[in-house]
Amino acid sequence: MARFGADWTPTILILDADGQERHRIEGFLPNDDFLAQLHLGLAHAAFTAGKFEQAAERFEKIVRDLPGTDAAPEAQYWAGVAKYKATGNAEALKATADAFKQHYTDSTWAKKASIWS
């Protein structure tokens, strides 16, 4: 556990194919939140591997299927970033900012996306 900096249980780490940590889940979570965090980790791993379309799909799945989870605002943000990285089209970022005007308006992720309006 010390090797991976896991100081508490439960700790779940999602590493990319090169062994780099891409997401960490520490402590208990209810089923939907845990599932959303797992998907978030896989989406981040895909993103850092340059698989932007796959990452966008994974992020969007969280927003679509697990909208009430704490992971959903972060997923909405990164879905927009992944779409932008995949296409080079900044409209994806503006659309994300607009989406935050409808959902997760008080989240930190909404603040981060507000610059794209």
Next chain:
Amino acid sequence: MTIPWRDDADRALAEAKESRKPLLLDFTAAPM
């Protein structure tokens, strides 16, 4: 669906690198 759990972290890391797939490490029941 069965999950192919491994007890050997180094072996799991090597498999992940070879298969170019992400890896999940679970410390759910590890002793403190």
